[in-house]
Amino acid sequence: METYILLGFVLILSIYLGLELISKVPSTLHTPLMSGANAISGIALVGALLLSVDNQLQTVLAFLAVTFASINVFGGYLVTNRMLKMFKKK
Amino acid sequence: MDISILQNIVYIISSILFISGIKMLGKEDTAVKGNFLSALAMLVAVLVTFINVTNPLILIVGIGLGALVGSLIALKVKMTSIPEMVALFNGFGGLATFLIAWSEYASGVNIPIFQYALILITIYIGGVTFSGSLVAYGKLAEKINIAKTSFVTKLFTTIFYISLIFLFASFVPAFVNLLGANFFSVFLVLILLAGIGFVLPIGGGDMPVVISLLNSFSGIAAALAGLLLLNNVLIVAGSLVGASGLILTIIMAKAMNRSISNILFVGYASSSTTKGSEEQGEVNPINVADAFLILENASSVLIVPGYGMAVAQAQHVVRELGELLEENGTEVKYGIHPVAGRMPGHMNVLLAEANVSYDVLAEPEDVNPTMDSVDVAVVIGANDVVNPSATEEPGSPIYGMPIIEVHNAKTVFVLKRSMSSGFAGVQNPLFFKQNTRMLFGDAKESIGGVVAEFKD
Numbered sequence: 001m002e003t004y005i006l007l008g009f010v011l012i013l014s015i016y017l018g019l020e021l022i023s024k025v026p027s028t029l030h031t032p033l034m035s036g037a038n039a040i041s042g043i044a045l046v047g048a049l050l051l052s053v054d055n056q057l058q059t060v061l062a063f064l065a066v067t068f069a070s071i072n073v074f075g076g077y078l079v080t081n082r083m084l085k086m087f088k089k090k
Numbered sequence: 091m092d093i094s095i096l097q098n099i100v101y102i103i104s105s106i107l108f109i110s111g112i113k114m115l116g117k118e119d120t121a122v123k124g125n126f127l128s129a130l131a132m133l134v135a136v137l138v139t140f141i142n143v144t145n146p147l148i149l150i151v152g153i154g155l156g157a158l159v160g161s162l163i164a165l166k167v168k169m170t171s172i173p174e175m176v177a178l179f180n181g182f183g184g185l186a187t188f189l190i191a192w193s194e195y196a197s198g199v200n201i202p203i204f205q206y207a208l209i210l211i212t213i214y215i216g217g218v219t220f221s222g223s224l225v226a227y228g229k230l231a232e233k234i235n236i237a238k239t240s241f242v243t244k245l246f247t248t249i250f251y252i253s254l255i256f257l258f259a260s261f262v263p264a265f266v267n268l269l270g271a272n273f274f275s276v277f278l279v280l281i282l283l284a285g286i287g288f289v290l291p292i293g294g295g296d297m298p299v300v301i302s303l304l305n306s307f308s309g310i311a312a313a314l315a316g317l318l319l320l321n322n323v324l325i326v327a328g329s330l331v332g333a334s335g336l337i338l339t340i341i342m343a344k345a346m347n348r349s350i351s352n353i354l355f356v357g358y359a360s361s362s363t364t365k366g367s368e369e370q371g372e373v374n375p376i377n378v379a380d381a382f383l384i385l386e387n388a389s390s391v392l393i394v395p396g397y398g399m400a401v402a403q404a405q406h407v408v409r410e411l412g413e414l415l416e417e418n419g420t421e422v423k424y425g426i427h428p429v430a431g432r433m434p435g436h437m438n439v440l441l442a443e444a445n446v447s448y449d450v451l452a453e454p455e456d457v458n459p460t461m462d463s464v465d466v467a468v469v470i471g472a473n474d475v476v477n478p479s480a481t482e483e484p485g486s487p488i489y490g491m492p493i494i495e496v497h498n499a500k501t502v503f504v505l506k507r508s509m510s511s512g513f514a515g516v517q518n519p520l521f522f523k524q525n526t527r528m529l530f531g532d533a534k535e536s537i538g539g540v541v542a543e544f545k546d
Contacts, residue, residue: 001204003320004204004317007316007317007320007322007325008317010322010325010326011313011316011317011325011329014313014325014326014328014329014330014333015313015329015332015333016333017109017329017330017333018112018329018330018331018332018333018334019333019336019337021109021112021113021116021330021333022112022113022116022333022334022337023337024116025116025337026116026117026118027426027428027434027435027438027453028118028435028438028442028448028451029115029116029117029118029121029435029438030338030341030428030433030434030435030438031172031176031433031434031435031436031438031439032115032121032125032435032439033115033116033334033338033435034176034301034302034305034334034335034338034433034434034435035172035176035179036111036112036115036124036125036128037112037115037305037309037330037331037334037335038176038179038180038183038305038308038331039125039128039129039132039179040108040111040112040128040132040309040327040330040331041180041183041305041308041309041311041312041327041328041331042132042183042186043108043132043135043312043323043324043327043328044183044186044187044190044311044312044315044324044328045132045136045153045186046135046136046139046321046323046324047186047187047190047312047315047316047319047321047324048149048186048189048190049136049139049140049143049149050139050319050321051190051193051194051197052144052193052197053144053145053148054197055196057193057196058193058196058197059145059148061189061190061192061193061196062145062148062149062152062189062193063148063149063151063152064152064185064189065185065186065189065190065193066149066152066153066156066186067152067153067155067156068156068182068183068185068186068189069156069182069183069186070152070153070154070155070156070157070160071156071159071160071163071179071182072156072160072179072180072182072183072186073132073156073160074156074157074160074161074164075159075160075161075163075164075175075179075182076160076164076179077125077128077129077132078160078161078164078165079163079164079167079172079175079176079179080125081122081125081126082164082165083169083172083439083442084121084122084125085122086169086439086442086443086445087118087121087442087448088442088445088447088448089118089447089448089449
């Protein structure tokens with residue numbers, strides 16, 4: 001239980017940090033920010049790698065979780081990069 | 091040294107990279123680098139996790155497959171399809187956390203109550219994010235078109251509410267015992283249907299809010315999965331995404347002057363007794379040749395794009411018009427409303443794709459004070475975001491919404507296909523104003539016509 005409380009602290013502080021860091025984002029960057037953040041949510045990939053694979057069901061679940069999280073990660077970062085490269089200032 | 095200590099140290103480094111990355115992603119000059127840093131953070135976190143993976147081969151195949159599919163979609167997609175693609179990727183992230191929590195449920199025999207609650211909530215948010223994002227994808231790609239008032243929509247909305255009750259009931263042992271072995275399968279199916287019911291009733295114009303909110307959900311689900319797996323980097327990265335999605339959701343809701351719950355659960359149609367302005371009067375149509383003559387003599391022009399520009403794929407020809415006007419000595423600016431289009435910043439992306447410099451893109455509060463010095467405001471496929479009812483008619487459903495006040499410009503051109511009202515279903519008095527000229531037809535063709543006149 002103590003571990004959960006400690007991790008709960010990390011959770012709350014990270015959300016506050018996130019709110020502070022991104023509160024003044026210019027509207028030009030709304031889409032890239034969303035897409036970039038979306039790629040970060042692919043961090044579920046790390047979680048998927050940690051899953052135990054003792055039986056068949058778990059192996060299938062882990063495989064699917066890794067695959068879909070990877071689509072999220074690779075697709076997300078590449079499309080964000082593609083989008084940001086288009087933003088130019090004369 | 092213990093491997094788990096090494097992993098935790100690398101997770102801290104990864105968290106720092108994520109934090110700096112997302113911070114830099116919020117500024118124009120550093121955004122590309124920020125995205126790179128966050129990708130680097132992801133890479134080191136994944137690599138160090140791999141050290142003690144028990145069954146690496148099958149997982150490497152999974153990553154390879156995901157990398158292939160993700161990269162193909164990302165590199166092939168057209169910029170106009172970005173909103174639906176972001177929704178799709180977002181859904182996959184949600185699905186991953188859904189599967190993670192499912193696996194945790196399947197691995198435990200006597201799960202302590204706190205962990206049990208965490209598992210169910212993670213599954214719930216992850217599942218709703220997944221199926222909700224798929225519906226958002228379908229709506230944005232215009233593959234799903236089901237009316238808010240239809241039976242199907244009402245059915246799924248009801249399932250959504252039932253699923254919420256089910257979630258709370260799941261903490262009552264008697265209820266779980268009642269369903270016995272079927273409990274978990276019922277739960278899974280109900281959640282996936284609930285996600286459909288969550289997004290289905292939300293209309294096209296409210297999509298920017300929903301898509302931001304789903305983005306936030308996918309982050310929160312990842313953070314909860316981190317809590318479940320006792321993994322710091324998941325918690326930090328997930329929370330950052332949750333926060334950024336939340337901020338965008340709030341920005342979008344503010345730009346529509348509506349509360350988030352009103353957008354999600356009420357919608358325009360039932361939130362107001364639509365009276366609107368009864369008097370309509372005459373509209374003044376104009377043709378391309380006359381529009382050209384007026385634009386040629388204008389010294390300042392403000393272009394206000396909306397979803398119609400995206401539909402007509404008119405961004406390239408708009409940029410061409412802007413350049414020709416500038417060569418002619420006209421000052422050209424673009425007025426971008428935060429909720430124009432189908433996702434946050436939609437217009438900015440389209441114009442960037444067409445090579446419009448981002449420093450001529452202005453927000454409503456920048457252009458409104460000097461609107462009376464604008465000779466011609468050109469409204470391309472935007473409607474509700476330039477509706478003067480928002481400032482003039484207290485009874486209007488959109489009253490109070492910040493708009494781009496083009497009606498204060500000397501002349502307004504409105505490019506529109508027909509006289510239909512906007513998403514909000516509110517008639518737009520702008521069309522009947524003395525200084526408004528309607529240029530009916532396809533936006534791309536109309537502007538193309540003006541461009542051709544300039545070149546002659």
